[in-house]
Amino acid sequence: MIHDGGLMTQAAFAPEPFQPARGIANCHMQTIAGHYGRSQEGIVFHRWRLDTPDGDFLDLDFPEVAGHLPAENAPLVLLLHGLEGSARSSYAYEAYRQLAWRGMRSVGLNYRSCSGQLNRRPYTYHAGETGDIIFVLQQLGQWFPHATLGAVGFSLGANMLLKYLGEQGKASPLVAAAAVSPPFALDRSMEGIENSISRIYNRYFMRALHQKMQARAPLLDGLVDMERVLAAATFRELDEALTVPLYGFADVWDYYYQSSSGRYLPGICVPTLIIRSLDDPLFHPDDIPYDALTANPYLTAVITPHGGHVGFAEGQPGQLNWWAERQVARFLAVQFGLL
16 A cells, blocks of 8 residues: 555556646635536436335436447446435536446436435435445346446445445445545544534535425424424534434444444455545544555555545646546446456
């Protein structure tokens, strides 16, 4: 494993060097550029609704990238989005493009109540929820029995994917995976986002979460204290009021411990690319478990000094390129034998 101030990497895959776009090396500018700067042109979606065993539903978005139609037996990559995102978040568009350009198909999973329509049941998703991932992968295996399966997760979705891989070990149907900007220790992440300039991200997410909780109040009535839920001002307060009682955790620290991806890294038995920046404004840099990343030969860790949170914008303003999604597509293409 090499950490030379530019990249830390392991295994056969050779990532391209990352150089932040001129004038936007700052972690917050990288994060904002990533949120607003990616193109959403040239892709149309076909939505499939999947009924779940508990009487709810999941919406899957299959993208069609203009000018690129992978073969019917091409590898299929499942995309897992971040907190309060969707299968049509900006980074998802870029990932679908990069994958299609290299001969791969993709499908985005919208977590419950993230597809634009509220779900029927009170349960949605949380950082450690992997049951819906298992169910969707089973369905994809039935629908596309000749397709090699892969997955990519971003932010919260990256945490969920790494946890899933560690839990499943060799039982996972995935041949390869990639995780971009994952948290490794949720308790440390909460401390960072509550006690620094990064609190602005806390306010952004909390506004979206409060709106959704108000809409879902009838489903949650009697299961949680809605007054506490709607009064929550931080992620930790919301997790204490909502996630802990709804999903049966002992307390918020039990939730963070059980759901943090770092503790599941040793169990991963699938070639997996992990991309994180040291200046990610949402996560504390000392949550990166270097020993675990080094010890598992299935992991290829790329830790960059800059990049922000799901940013990794390179080039120059007005002509940005997106390094992380390109590395994800290159890595998966190598694992699938396409490069």
